[in-house]
Amino acid sequence: MKQEQRMTEQTLIDRYVFEVGNHLPRANRDDVLLELRSILHDMLEERGLEASKKEDTDEIVALLKEFGNPEQVAASYQPERYLVGPQLFPIYELVVMVVWSVMTGFYVLGLLLGGIRGEDLLPQLAGFFGNYTQTLLYTLGIITVVFFLLQRAGVSNEKGSEKEEEWDPRKLPKVEDPDRLKRGELIADIVFTVAALVVFNAFLDQIRIPLSINGVPHSLTLFNPEFKAFVPMLSIVWAADLALKSFVLARGAWAKWTRAAEALISGAMLYVMYRIITEAVILDLAILDMLIKWVLWIVVVVLVVDLIGGIYRLFFPGRNAPWKSLRLGAQDK
Amino acid sequence: MHHMASEKNLSELVESLGMELRRGALVLAVLAQLQNEQYGYSLKQQLAEGGLEINEGTLYPLLRRLESQGLLDSEWRVIDEARPRRYYRISALGSQVLDALGAEWEAISKAIKAIL
Numbered sequence: 001m002k003q004e005q006r007m008t009e010q011t012l013i014d015r016y017v018f019e020v021g022n023h024l025p026r027a028n029r030d031d032v033l034l035e036l037r038s039i040l041h042d043m044l045e046e047r048g049l050e051a052s053k054k055e056d057t058d059e060i061v062a063l064l065k066e067f068g069n070p071e072q073v074a075a076s077y078q079p080e081r082y083l084v085g086p087q088l089f090p091i092y093e094l095v096v097m098v099v100w101s102v103m104t105g106f107y108v109l110g111l112l113l114g115g116i117r118g119e120d121l122l123p124q125l126a127g128f129f130g131n132y133t134q135t136l137l138y139t140l141g142i143i144t145v146v147f148f149l150l151q152r153a154g155v156s157n158e159k160g161s162e163k164e165e166e167w168d169p170r171k172l173p174k175v176e177d178p179d180r181l182k183r184g185e186l187i188a189d190i191v192f193t194v195a196a197l198v199v200f201n202a203f204l205d206q207i208r209i210p211l212s213i214n215g216v217p218h219s220l221t222l223f224n225p226e227f228k229a230f231v232p233m234l235s236i237v238w239a240a241d242l243a244l245k246s247f248v249l250a251r252g253a254w255a256k257w258t259r260a261a262e263a264l265i266s267g268a269m270l271y272v273m274y275r276i277i278t279e280a281v282i283l284d285l286a287i288l289d290m291l292i293k294w295v296l297w298i299v300v301v302v303l304v305v306d307l308i309g310g311i312y313r314l315f316f317p318g319r320n321a322p323w324k325s326l327r328l329g330a331q332d333k
Numbered sequence: 334m335h336h337m338a339s340e341k342n343l344s345e346l347v348e349s350l351g352m353e354l355r356r357g358a359l360v361l362a363v364l365a366q367l368q369n370e371q372y373g374y375s376l377k378q379q380l381a382e383g384g385l386e387i388n389e390g391t392l393y394p395l396l397r398r399l400e401s402q403g404l405l406d407s408e409w410r411v412i413d414e415a416r417p418r419r420y421y422r423i424s425a426l427g428s429q430v431l432d433a434l435g436a437e438w439e440a441i442s443k444a445i446k447a448i449l
Contacts, residue, residue, distance in 0.1 A: 032397070034417070034419075035393070035419045036393070038372075038373070038416060038417060038418050038419065039373045039374050039389070039393065041416055042372075042373070042374035042418070043374060046374070046378075066389075067389050067390070068388075068389065068390045072390060073389075073390050076390045076391065076394040077393075077394045077397060079398075
């Protein structure tokens with residue numbers, strides 16, 4: 001009985017020290033624990049207690065409680081540790097946001113196109129969310145692991161300090177007003193659209209690949225008839241775009257509804273492009289056809305990201321130019 | 334309800350900001366106190382007698398950190414009793430840092446007093 005009591009009293013300090021040790025890295029664990037034990041004994045002594053006496057148990061408990069939760073005590077012996085530290089975090093956040101937007105764009109586009117083509121959406125939706133969540137978690141997991149490894153390897157955005165010396169306020173980019181009309185861009189857009197309309201409708205068969213068969217000059221049409229079937233649809237979208245851009249140019253400024261119309265036309269363009277890529281042979285040469293489809297896929301992705309940004313700006317217009325309202329506010333006074 | 338929440342917020346804010354305020358000063362106090370050799374618990378008591386009550390979980394890890402930064406020297410020793418203790422003393426580098434930080438402290442305290 002007496003032996004057993006002594007055990008519990010003795011082991012309270014032992015158990016505490018041991019538990020702290022469980023949460024310490026191995027490197028200098030023994031040394032830290034030895035000091036901890038020595039400090040605890042000093043504290044006991046100061047209070048006129050002895051670690052081995054039974055009647056002191058309550059006081060020992062009080063003392064240990066005062067000293068703190070073993071996990072927290074161990075944590076305080078270690079420097080702050082990060083999964084992704086503050087130096088790397090901005091880059092991490094950027095990468096996550098870009099990957100997340102592109103992926104979401106792809107999935108939403110796929111879903112929308114499925115809907116447009118009359119597929120049953122409900123069973124698709126369930127699969128969509130499952131697949132989307134899984135892919136997203138998997139991708140973000142890998143990104144996080146990579147950044148964690150960079151963090152552990154001690155890679156930091158150290159160039160920041162070098163940059164600070166060279167940093168020149170005059171080199172800061174100008175704040176762009178997204179509603180301001182960029183005439184040059186608009187005119188270029190219109191010219192290219194007109195050119196595309198003319199070429200694809202009037203001269204498509206004139207685009208030929210020169211060949212010579214047995215010394216006799218020949219030529220092949222470049223575009224496949226399957227693609228030509230889509231030209232009217234393509235032309236409608238281009239015509240709509242042409243009308244809108246001309247109107248905006250004449251009016252001198254973008255407005256909310258012209259932005260909405262632009263988004264709508266982009267959506268229509270995406271739909272046509274998707275159908276062409278998936279349903280038609282574009283070019284008669286198989287290798288070129290594959291190549292052009294890869295390029296078009298990239299264009300589709302860029303357009304989707306652009307479209308998402310456009311729709312976002314449509315709903316949260318203020319966030320793009322907070323300085324505008326600030327300056328207006330100042331002028332009002 | 335908003336008022337109650339803000340009262341609780343106030344005490345939490347004061348506590349966390351106060352802790353931040355003390356953290357830097359604590360280094361100065363520890364370096365100054367360790368111009369004479371001390372072991373952990375005696376240092377804590379001396380600081381407490383001087384009016385600086387410090388949590389164990391703050392002081393002892395701080396000693397380790399200062400030692401790893403080369404500001405303190407330490408060694409295990411057994412004096413009088415059978416129980417070993419780790420004794421800390423300021424290093425040559427620590428003394429230089431203490432001088433510089435002391436001057437800094439004077440400047441800050443003068444400036445803050447003038448502002449307050």
